[in-house]
Amino acid sequence: MLTWGSGDRVALLVHGMLGAASQYHSVGPALADRGYRAVAVDLPGHGDAPRAPDATMDLFVDAVLSVVDRPPALAIGHSLGAIVLSHALPRLQPGRAVYVDVPLSAPSAAPPASAAELRERFTASRAARTVERLAIRPDWSAEDCRVEAEAAARFDVETAVALERSYFGGDAVQGPVVPSLVVRADPSRYVSAERARELEELGFWVRSVPGAGHSVWYGHLDDFMGVLDEWLEAG
Template sequence: MKLNVRESGEGDKIAVLIHGFNCDSGDWWELTPELLRRGYHVKAVDLRGHGHSPRATSYTLPEYAADVVETIGESPELIIGHSLGAQVTALTVPELLPSKAIYFDPPWSLPEEGAPNLFPDLSAIPSMTDEELAATLRHDFPAWSEKAIEVDVASWRLWDPATAATITDVRLSGMPERALVPSLAIAAEKDTVFAAKDHATAQERGFVVRLAPGLTHSLFRDDFDLVLSLISDWL
């Protein structure tokens, strides 16, 4: 499936950006200008069932990855993926062979017994007004800016709830056996899906692991400047 791509810049280095679950390419509104300043040609995709990409009858990790490979079709300098997008990144790396990859809070740890569910029932979203959605985000994520809230509400309006079937697939797919290209994994300290107990394993498999202190799974929505400081030398 050919995906919608939010494309910007004319640099000679391609950066592919892959958003997380129930989000879209609008997620990268802060990172994109930074990449443009560094000479990148940015290609931010909308995964199937997200943003302005087509809806589908099936949503699996291999299908998400195949769509990205078909859409991009060449080896980029950099791939960055967040959450679901991080798992998609792991599956596209062997095909696209980027020069380097960055994983934002990749879901490489199974939830421990009694841990809160980071992917709650979202079935009520379609019936909520934009104002109700925004109010919910302000309550749940007080560190987010109004722009981050606006972008998230807009992405929910374009999201196919049927993609929720992907979540179990994402959490059970696990960590790649090894890093095929230079790879940086940023782990959230709070509400993470990449627990501290698994950081050493990731390092043994060739991933550079850095902790984002005080941040949640949302990472760059919580504190973009901190996240940028953690990845700047990799851009």
Template sequence: MQLNTHTWGEGDRLALLVHGIMADHRTWRRVGPALAARGYRVVAVDLRGHGASGRGEYGPQLFADDLVETLPAGAELAIGHSLGGLALSLAVDRLNPRRAVFSDPAWHLASSPEGFGPEVFADLKSAPREQIRSMNPRWEEADIDVELATLAAWDETTALTLAPLFGADLLPSAPVVPSLVQLADPSFLIPEAAAATLRERGFEVRTVAGTGHTIHRDDFEGFMESLEGWV
């Protein structure tokens, strides 16, 4: 599927941005312009079922295949957040960017004794502003506005395709290209043992102190600082 894209900048270097579940390209409202200011042409996608992209069947491999169909290979940089990090990891051998950043990627969806599962994400489709604010106390009001708009545009059935991933070990066996894994503090997707495994497998792992899962919106400055040497 050809995905809807949004572009910032006209630089000679190309950066690709892939959002997480429930979001779309608007989640990168500060990151895109910041990379463009560094000389990149930045292309952000809306994954299928998100934003202005098409609907259809859903699943990690389909998300990855769409990236390959939509985006050019050989970019200078590719960044994927959460589900976007998982999709990027399944497409990275074909997209072949020079460097990849996986921001709190969905590689280790732990099973929960409380029954936490994909339906919890689907229920957020109708979350009111106050709930979004209470869940994300560090966000700017503009990010809450974006979240409400992206939830309205999102097909929540995409979340239900995550069910087989809960309890699965999705950690890549090795980085295909030089790769940074950027973690929240703490990360509920990449626990300490998984982070140690990733280091052993050749990934660089950095934690952005005090942040939740959506690092680039919790602490934009910390997010950009953690990319030092990678952008």
């Protein structure tokens, strides 16, 4: 867990798959400058959190809830972290929620991939996230590359395999239960323009950051925070 700022106005930050709390190394201080105590959690099998070879979505939700002692004013989830956040909402009860580059569609009802297939996929993804390979991304800073490579090196494959195999089926999102913003990359591999329109029709605010990648604030922090400020100021 990492914390920036102080006080009772909490912003909870939930990272994506292969990430860690350090993914928010620039967002956390920016939120602290806006008067929040920003708290970034390490999900099971990520960062400093223990591995969980029997992981379930409920376990990931419990990990998120464990780092706050009151409903946060703001909760931000990126990718997998956004999915975990959506499941945590009934118990977390944040004032506002932000979902970063995730379609919020129903998970596939098809049987999950085999453990061997998932293990191979996650192992390859982890191996590919080195500083040298990440440094080819033109917008990423040296610190972005460092924290992502370090997070990947500490990522536990078996935790991710267990989560993926335990989590399938379910219902599509019907609409926001608290004021909610979706921030997508533009173009996005995960949130198509059509899906963005569908989310707007469901009642979500949807904004795009042109030129950004999946980790939207990397290289585009001012744009990302500008979208967040606009939404917060609109009430």
